[in-house]
Amino acid sequence: MIVQQQSLRLSEYSSLYDLIVPSTNLLRRINDLIDFNFIYDELASKYSQTLGRKAESPICLFKYLLLKVIYTISDVDVVERSRYDMSFKYFLEMLPEEDVIDSSTLTKFRRQRLKDTNLLDMLINKTVSIAIEKGIITSKSIIVDATHSLSKSNPISAIDVLRERSKQLRKSIYNYQEDWVGKMPIKNQTNDLEKELAYCKELETLLEDTPTLSEVPTIKEKLNLLKESVDDVEQTTQEIISKDRDAKIGHKSEDSSFFGYKTHLAMTEERIITGAVVTSGEKGDGPILPELITQSEQHGIDVDTVIGDAAYSGKKNLELAQEKDIKIVARLNPAISQGFRKEEDEFDYNKDADMFVCPAGHLAIRKAKQGKGGLFFV
Structure with missing residues (x-):
């Protein structure tokens, strides 16, 4: 059962805080700047309002997760450090x-309470609203x-994570006791x-016995991180870790x-950051622009200019910009700004490879001349 803090x-x-935690301390500045009560509204649906025992404050647990990210420590160590x-x-x-x-x-909170929660959009929305309120954002561009972003299955698999954790643990041991090289x-x-x-x-087990x-x-700290990783892997279906059916092949250049x-x-x-959209790797940059503009506007930005590369100068984006009275500052590429490709082809332009990509993620095989010096991809 979730209960909001009512009493002071x-x-x-309490006066110790003013003596020990200076006003320049990062955590004090974050706490003084941000009202974290929005966490209650965002996570209220994850808790019962009337049944069960009183739950730990979701604000406190959310802050614990922020500390984990800032200081890269395990659940056990972040709680232990908060003791002193x-x-x-x-x-x-x-x-x-x-x-x-x-x-x-804390472990149950991050595995269960935050499941299916759009944290990214929630945090972006809160960040932008605070920046506007404090007068940090003044531009309209x-x-x-x-x-x-590489898929977890390539190259970072569950085995890779465990090996990296154990490697860091061994390294910290050798730095402290060199003669342990042969005891592992x-x-x-x-x-x-x-x-x-x-x-x-x-x-x-070897370390716990020593x-x-x-x-x-x-x-x-390294031992606790390894334990947490082992537990996370055991609690997660192995197929989900080792396979990624949503990821696709994208192209960094024509050859890579x-x-x-x-x-x-x-x-x-x-x-x-005012907007973020995650797609599979083969998707072009240009078609995502309308959603990025919409997200930015929903988060409180009055957009009048969009600055990007040639991938965003497509015909549909130019038409949208004219309709919304928005200026697009980008290098024009005739292959997309003049709409040489038919709409029904559903090909995306990959500006890194300077080629079109089919819905299956395959690059066009060559460039061909069309009309007065124009390029066409086939």
Whole structure:
């Protein structure tokens, strides 16, 4: 059952925050700038309003996740650090003497409560609204572009994640105790996930039986990250990790490709992201522009200029800009701005390869001349 905090909590030790956490501290500045009460509205549907025990504050749990991202630590370590780090306690709005939550509560929150929640859109919307409120955004222009994102199945599989975690753990051990090089379990040399999990667990057991090492802070953090990764892999269906049916082949140039996705972004001249759309890797940049403009407008930006590369100078985008009285600042490419391709072809223009791409993700095989010096892709 979710309950919003209603009463003011006081402590005779609260003045410690003013002595220990300076006004320039990053976490204090974030906490003083942002009202996190919007988290209640966004996550209210994930909780019962009348049944069950009183739940931990979703605001506090959400802030724990922010701390995990900022400091790259495990659930266990972020909770443990909040026990003694006064800047963490201040950020989490805890009383100085207050006890911390159990780390399993945070693990369940990120796995279950945030499932199917559009966090990206929620955070962009909140970021833009705060920037407008504080007078940070003054421009009416958005800059649009896309970046490539590799699929988890290529090259970062579950095995790769576990191997990277165990590698970082071994490295921290060797930095502290060089003679442990010959005491480690034999590494798994195959691509068998079960064997990799077994190796990681053997490494965990070895360290837990050696408290003189496992309690060293730098080693302990790496050990906890490995444990969390092992648990995440075991809790996730292996097929979902090793296969990615939504990813497609995209092209970085005429001769190079990648397997994954494209993240299409719009941001203001002040470098505040106002819109984001994720597509499979073969999609062109240009067709996504209308959605980026719509998202930016929904988030409070009065768009009058779009700045991008040649991929956004397509005929449909130029017509949309004229209709909405928006200027598009981009190099014109006759192959798309004059609509040489028929609409029913449904081909996308890939500006990195300077070629058209069919719906299946295949590049055009060559360029051909058409008319007065124009290019046509076939």
